[in-house]
């Protein structure tokens with residue numbers, strides 16, 4: 001029978017099919033662990049006297065709490081320090097591989113998997129973190145789980161899972177200059193809403209998606225969760241294989257050939273039926289920014305802050321009113337006129353080498369706006385090393401930005417990188433919820449290019465506003481997707 | 489997980505509806521790294537009030553919570569169930585539970601029993617008239633007894649079976665361990681393993697230092 005990509009991966013992992021409405025039991029190929037959602041899971045194992053079933057399919061890293069300055073000194077915040085110390089103890093006790101602060105492979109869990117070549121097409125990947133959907137960019141079925149599920153996977157390497165629905169999101173055409181995959185996903189979320197993907201695994205397809213680099217694809221899949229989806233996927237192709245080949249854990253020799261043969265079958269059949277379909281035209285896109293307090297409250301940069309009174313739907317109107325009040329925005333203000341205090345470039349959405357390169361291209365030889373603080377936080381220590389090998393750190397420092405160590409940082413402000421109450425940011429991360437980047441902080445989600453232009457002008461801006469040569473969009477020949485291997 | 493077939497303990501009438509998980513356990517307690525010892529966190533915002541039901545001697549040792557409708561709404565935190573269990577509750581009775589809360593309860597051996605609201609009212613009356621009255625929850629018969637009140641409750645068959653067998657999720661899955669092992673034997677060689685670890689050569693990571701700011705730049 002014809003199947004979708006997601007169904008094919010699912011079917012290949014059924015240990016035991018559920019009967020009478022009971023869930024299927026699925027095998028998990030790769031379990032990523034970090035310090036926030038794992039302590040109670042390990043404690044549960046300890047209380048029940050259970051081991052980790054497959055330490056060799058498990059890997060841990062420190063990311064959510066790690067400081068991005070002074071990483072060689074003790075962590076000041078007690079909670080952060082306890083969580084990290086607990087992870088270290090648990091990893092040692094249960095024999096789990098851990099990349100700690102100061103290790104070259106430490107970084108955001110969703111960067112570490114791909115960069116080590118552990119994330120591959122056709123895998124099931126889980127992590128106690130909702131942005132696990134990132135790994136779907138490789139054609140893996142990847143989703144976030146809760147702490148008790150983390151314990152379940154540690155103990156059994158399986159998960160009982162209820163079936164999902166499938167949604168095809170086709171993005172035709174070519175991205176205009178100055179737009180990126182971040183604009184694609186923000187436009188999709190604005191279109192289908194933050195609950196539009198509920199119960200679905202989204203499959204992104206079409207010409208515009210095929211043209212994207214792996215990094216850019218990860219950005220899209222990363223934010224599937226912001227549309228409420230269970231997961232997001234993109235069928236693997238030459239771009240995927242090229243990214244993987246030669247990475248530390250990529251298959252070699254005959255295994256590589258067998259894998260690629262299989263991976264080529266991982267695409268939705270032409271006559272596969274999706275439960276829902278959405279179509280988007282890439283060439284219509286402009287740089288997108290959010291104005292509100294959920295990722296669905298976004299508009300093209302050329303638009304104005306919405307006027308709630310003009311919103312017909314009562315719930316949406318009330319939500320918009322509340323969001324504008326929190327954001328401190330006047331209805332009708334052109335989005336381009338909104339001044340920001342901080343620009344944050346980083347996170348598992350847009351903290352990769354390609355993102356740093358595109359920012360560097362825009363800011364090279366310029367100086368940031370005086371009133372703006374600019375934080376550049378690579379998604380992993382390797383990405384940082386790579387950027388330094390390419391001289392990007394100098395460009396950022398000359399620009400007036402701060403060049404930090406790797407971690408989640410201001411994406412969620414569990415470490416000292418936070419917004420002050422009322423402070424406004426343009427952020428390349430994925431959530432603009434109230435208080436997400438610090439109590440009372442106001443977040444506008446943007447692409448790396450918009451972040452760079454905003455840092456220069458001090459108000460939300462696109463690179464076109466700089467009146468300079470326009471930077472090539474994602475997937476252009478100028479982006480070297482293999483870059484982060486080069487310093488080896 | 490302990491088997492649950494029948495439980496008798498002091499009933500605690502909680503005359504509030506829409507008790508969300510933030511009220512059951514406030515977010516500040518989520519930073520802990522343990523999964524036990526949350527008894528002090530249960531209903532933390534209300535515990536300071538001497539009038540609060542759990543601060544009254546007769547109810548202090550309660551183990552059956554009789555709550556208003558829509559219990560356990562809001563964030564999906566599993567800590568809500570941990571806190572109730574750590575305090576000593578074995579069952580919560582309500583006319584309506586939030587789905588996620590009910591799911592989390594079943595997984596962790598806390599019975600979420602659904603009663604008609606008028607039956608909840610009957611039990612409240614008994615518990616308030618004679619504080620300290622015991623409630624018996626009979627899972628086998630799906631009945632609640634409290635003084636002269638005997639009323640039925642609902643719980644789905646799957647959850648009931650799990651509670652009576654004392655099976656947690658992991659225990660259930662491990663019943664199929666042979667199938668898991670067989671599946672593992674069939675996995676292809678190309679699928680990745682994290683161990684033995686392979687990586688690029690280690691490189692020293694230099695710590696970033698705070699930026700010293702001057703003049704107009706001094707923003708933070």
Ligand code: SF4
Pocket residue numbers: 063064108109110129131347348349407408409411412429430
């Ligand atoms: S960078 Fe942000 S979204 Fe990504 S894992 Fe860290 S906290 Fe979560």
